[in-house]
Amino acid sequence: MPSLTVRWFFPGLVVRVAKDFSDFDGQAIVAGEILHIVDETFFPYEDGITLIAEKTIRLSGNVDDNAVVLDNGGNAFFEPVRCLDSARACLKLIDSYWELPQVHDAEHAREVRADIDIASAWLQNHQPGDAPPNCTTLAFVGQMFPMQPALRVLIPLLFGLLPG
Numbered sequence: 073m074p075s076l077t078v079r080w081f082f083p084g085l086v087v088r089v090a091k092d093f094s095d096f097d098g099q100a101i102v103a104g105e106i107l108h109i110v111d112e113t114f115f116p117y118e119d120g121i122t123l124i125a126e127k128t129i130r131l132s133g134n135v136d137d138n139a140v141v142l143d144n145g146g147n148a149f150f151e152p153v154r155c156l157d158s159a160r161a162c163l164k165l166i167d168s169y170w171e172l173p174q175v176h177d178a179e180h181a182r183e184v185r186a187d188i189d190i191a192s193a194w195l196q197n198h199q200p201g202d203a204p205p206n207c208t209t210l211a212f213v214g215q216m217f218p219m220q221p222a223l224r225v226l227i228p229l230l231f232g233l234l235p236g
Contacts, residue, residue, distance in 0.1 A: 073147060073151070073152055073232040073233075074225070074228045074229050074232050075144065075145060075147055076150070076225070076229060077143055077144050078112075078121055078123070078131060078141065078142045078143075078144050078150065079142065080222065080225050080226075080229075081109050081112050081121075082109065082112070082161060082162070082165050083109055083110055083161060084109065084158060084160065084162070084164070085108075085109045085152060085158050085161055086106065086107070086108050086109070086152070086155055086157055087106075087107050087109065087151060087153060088106055088150070088153055089101055089102060089103050089104060089106075089107065089149065089150060090103060090147060090148060090151045091148060091149050093141050093149060095129045095130050095131055095138065095141075096130040096131055096135060096138055099129070101129060105126070106126075106153065107123070107125035107126055107127075108125055108126065109123060109124070109125050110124045110125055111123075111124040115130075115132075118133070118134055119132060119133030119134050120133055120134070120138070120142075152229065152232065152233060153233075154232070154233055154234065154235045154236070155235055156195065156198065156235060158233045159191075159195055159230060159234050160195055162226055162229055162233055163191065163192055163195065163230055165222075166188060166226050166230060169220055169222060169223055169226070170185070172220065174217075174220070175220055175223065178216050179216065180212040180216060183212060184209045184212055186209075187205070187207045187208055187209050187227075187231075188227065190205045191205055191207075191231060191234060194234065195234070203236055204231070204234035204235065204236045205231070207227065207228065207230075207231040210227075210228060213228065
């Protein structure tokens with residue numbers, strides 16, 4: 073599973089709390105909790121993020137203990153959960169970016185889109201026990217989309233979220 077900073081969380085993503093921590097308001101967030109992200113907002117005056125899920129979690133980049141949680145290096149605090157809901161939400165977000173001309177006209181976009189379409193078809197026709205497809209164009213993805221770094225994160229994440 074690719075490492076996912078909290079700043080890239082999106083509605084529909086399901087995460088498991090991997091390590092206990094306290095948020096900006098001192099609320100205890102306990103390892104093992106499953107959170108279904110409904111919304112996230114940026115609060116610039118605190119360089120922070122508010123996550124809306126089963127609970128509201130506020131994290132400030134100006135607080136050292138929160139900054140490391142926001143970074144979420146190696147998914148140390150929040151682990152994305154491999155599930156159909158997360159993968160579908162990720163695909164929907166990718167599709168919204170794909171409408172931009174600088175994305176769908178990028179070099180190798182056709183090859184990358186073919187992989188995304190294979191994942192989309194798999195999600196639509198998924199049967200228990202079906203092996204998820206692999207992304208054969210990850211080498212291109214890392215070089216593409218200089219103006220849309222989200223896609224360099226979201227496309228590998230999509231394939232990591234597909235349950236197997």
